[in-house]
Amino acid sequence: DSGVTQTPKHLITATGQRVTLRCSPRSGDLSVYWYQQSLDQGLQFLIQYYNGEERAKGNILERFSAQQFPDLHSELNLSSLELGDSALYFCASSRRGTGNSGQETQYFGPGTRLLVL
Amino acid sequence: GQQVMQIPQYQHVQEGEDFTTYCNSSTTLSNIQWYKQRPGGHPVFLIQLVKSGEVKKQKRLTFQFGEAKKNSSLHITATQTTDVGTYFCAGRNTGGFKTIFGAGTRLFVKA
Numbered sequence: 001d002s003g004v005t006q007t008p009k010h011l012i013t014a015t016g017q018r019v020t021l022r023c024s025p026r027s028g029d030l031s032v033y034w035y036q037q038s039l040d041q042g043l044q045f046l047i048q049y050y051n052g053e054e055r056a057k058g059n060i061l062e063r064f065s066a067q068q069f070p071d072l073h074s075e076l077n078l079s080s081l082e083l084g085d086s087a088l089y090f091c092a093s094s095r096r097g098t099g100n101s102g103q104e105t106q107y108f109g110p111g112t113r114l115l116v117l
Numbered sequence: 118g119q120q121v122m123q124i125p126q127y128q129h130v131q132e133g134e135d136f137t138t139y140c141n142s143s144t145t146l147s148n149i150q151w152y153k154q155r156p157g158g159h160p161v162f163l164i165q166l167v168k169s170g171e172v173k174k175q176k177r178l179t180f181q182f183g184e185a186k187k188n189s190s191l192h193i194t195a196t197q198t199t200d201v202g203t204y205f206c207a208g209r210n211t212g213g214f215k216t217i218f219g220a221g222t223r224l225f226v227k228a
Contacts, residue, residue, distance in 0.1 A: 002159070027219060033216070040173070041124075043160065043205065056215045090167035106207075108218070110161040 004054040004109035007092050011078030012115045021106065021112045025072055031055065032074040033106060034066055035090040036077070043090065049074055081116045088113050121208050123219030131227050136193040138222035140206035147211045149182060149189045154221070155202040163191075163204075196226050 003026035034046040045058035049068035068074045092106035120143045148167040152160040166182035173180045181191045203221040
């Protein structure tokens with residue numbers, strides 16, 4: 001158990017709908033990262049938040065948005081869903097994630113499996 | 118932009134054979150991490166390499182970071198069925214914030 005929790009575990013929805021995925025980081029971690037993993041694919045970095053502010057942006061679609069709240073939990077909002085959005089969405093957290101020249105261990109949650117029909 | 122290439126994409130080995138996966142970056146990395154994802158699981162941190170030319174060992178696993186800090190490798194000696202999974206490298210270029218994961222190498226071990 002990494003200490004990172006994600007809800008829901010599974011989500012089935014229809015095209016055109018909107019869903020919200022939730023992530024609670026490990027206690028004391030300030031950074032939250034979101035990744036998308038399609039079937040048998042690698043991890044696509046979507047976005048990172050640090051202490052409530054957006055820190056880095058990856059290949060995140062305009063239909064997707066995220067935020068990190070004062071209690072440090074994060075939500076990933078996916079709207080106007082398409083079939084191709086079906087994937088496993090991971091959240092990870094790290095202590096700081098402030099960049100500089102270092103790189104911190106990321107602790108991954110169990111993921112949310114999204115199926116768009 | 119920064120790219121991290123990982124090869125091979127898949128590797129099938131007989132139990133007891135060795136296995137190596139390679140990671141190459143288009144830019145110099147501040148350091149590199151390796152993760153393992155078991156089938157149906159989530160990525161789990163294995164190790165971090167920081168120094169040029171660094172070599173670290175964890176039991177049957179040997180990790181190397183290239184002299185130019187642009188490539189890395191993970192070598193498993195005498196694979197076991199418990200080694201099955203996908204191995205990812207992850208790097209961030211100096212001064213950057215984004216962590217870029219390689220596409221992963223999926224290891225299959227036949228008993």
